[in-house]
Amino acid sequence: KAGVTQTPRYLIKTRGQQVTLSCSPISGHRSVSWYQQTPGQGLQFLFEYFSETQRNKGNFPGRFSGRQFSNSRSEMNVSTLELGDSALYLCASSLGRGGRTGELFFGEGSRLTVL
Amino acid sequence: QQQVKQSPQSLIVQKGGISIINCAYENTAFDYFPWYQQFPGKGPALLIAIRPDVSEKKEGRFTISFNKSAKQFSLHIMDSQPGDSATYFCATPQGGSEKLVFGKGTKLTVNP
Numbered sequence: 001k002a003g004v005t006q007t008p009r010y011l012i013k014t015r016g017q018q019v020t021l022s023c024s025p026i027s028g029h030r031s032v033s034w035y036q037q038t039p040g041q042g043l044q045f046l047f048e049y050f051s052e053t054q055r056n057k058g059n060f061p062g063r064f065s066g067r068q069f070s071n072s073r074s075e076m077n078v079s080t081l082e083l084g085d086s087a088l089y090l091c092a093s094s095l096g097r098g099g100r101t102g103e104l105f106f107g108e109g110s111r112l113t114v115l
Numbered sequence: 116q117q118q119v120k121q122s123p124q125s126l127i128v129q130k131g132g133i134s135i136i137n138c139a140y141e142n143t144a145f146d147y148f149p150w151y152q153q154f155p156g157k158g159p160a161l162l163i164a165i166r167p168d169v170s171e172k173k174e175g176r177f178t179i180s181f182n183k184s185a186k187q188f189s190l191h192i193m194d195s196q197p198g199d200s201a202t203y204f205c206a207t208p209q210g211g212s213e214k215l216v217f218g219k220g221t222k223l224t225v226n227p
Contacts, residue, residue, distance in 0.1 A: 004158070031213050043159070043204065043217040056214045090158050094213050103149070104215060106158030 002026065004107035006091050012113045018079040021110045023091030025072050031055075031096030032074040033104065034066060037088040046089075049074055050096045078112075086114045121205050121218025128225050134192040136221045138205035141186070148181060148188045149215070151204045159204060163190070195225045 005024040013019050025032050033056075034046040045058040049068035066076040072093075078085055088111050092104035120139045128134045138148075149164035165172040165179040165188065172179045178191040192199055202222050206215040 033213055042219040043215075045209075045214050045216070048213050050213075056209070058214075092158070092213075096213060103161045103164070104159075104213065106160065108156065108158050 006107035010111050020077045023074045025093030029093035031094045033092045034076050035090040081114045119218040125222045128195045134195045136190045139187045150190045153202045197225045200225050
C-alpha cells in the first residue's frame with residue numbers, strides 16, 4: 001500500500017511570493033491534516049480536512065489555507081510568504097474516525113525555504 | 116489549547132542502556148496517548164500508543180507508562196540501540212478530532 005506522498009519535496013521562494021503544496025493520502029483515508037515543523041516551535045497543527053470540508057483549524061494567519069478534493073487529495077497554500085514561513089510542512093492522513101484510531105500517517109514533508 | 120510538556124530536550128545514552136522520555140499534559144480526557152518517532156529526512160511515524168484505562172503497554176523494547184493521577188506518561192526504551200537514534204514526540208489528541216498536540220520533541224542519541 002502506497003504511503004502519503006507530498007510534492008514538491010524541496011522548494012525555495014522569496015518573500016512576498018505564494019506557494020502551493022500537494023498531498024496524496026493513503027488510499028481509503030478520508031482525513032488529511034497539515035502540520036508545520038520548525039526547530040523552534042516543533043510540530044504545529046495547521047488544519048484538517050475530511051470529505052472536502054475543513055474540520056479543524058490551528059492558530060495560523062489567514063495566509064495559510066488549504067482544500068481537499070473529492071479523491072481526498074489535499075493542497076495547502078501560503079500567500080505573501082514571510083521569512084518565518086521557512087519550515088518543513090508535513091501532511092498526515094488517517095481514516096478520520098475522530099481520534100479513536102490512534103494513528104496519523106505522515107508523509108516525508110515539503111521543505112520550504114523563504115529567502 | 117492543550118499543552119504538552121516533554122522532557123528532556125535531548126538525551127545521550129550508551130548502547131544497551133535505558134532511555135526515558137517524559138511528558139506531562141493538562142487536565143483533559145483523551146482516547147489515547149501516542150509516541151511518534153522521527154528520523155532525519157522522514158516524517159514522524161507512530162511508535163506506540165496507550166489508552167488511559169491501562170497503566171503500561173509494552174511492545175518489544177518500547178514501553179509506555181501512564182500515570183493518570185500525575186497527568187504524565189513516559190516512554191522507556193530498553194537495551195537502546197544506535198538505530199534508535201531519532202527524535203521522539205509525545206502527543207495528545209484534541210477532543211474527538213484528528214488534531215494532535217505534540218510535545219517539543221526529544222532528540223535521542225545512542226552511542227555505540
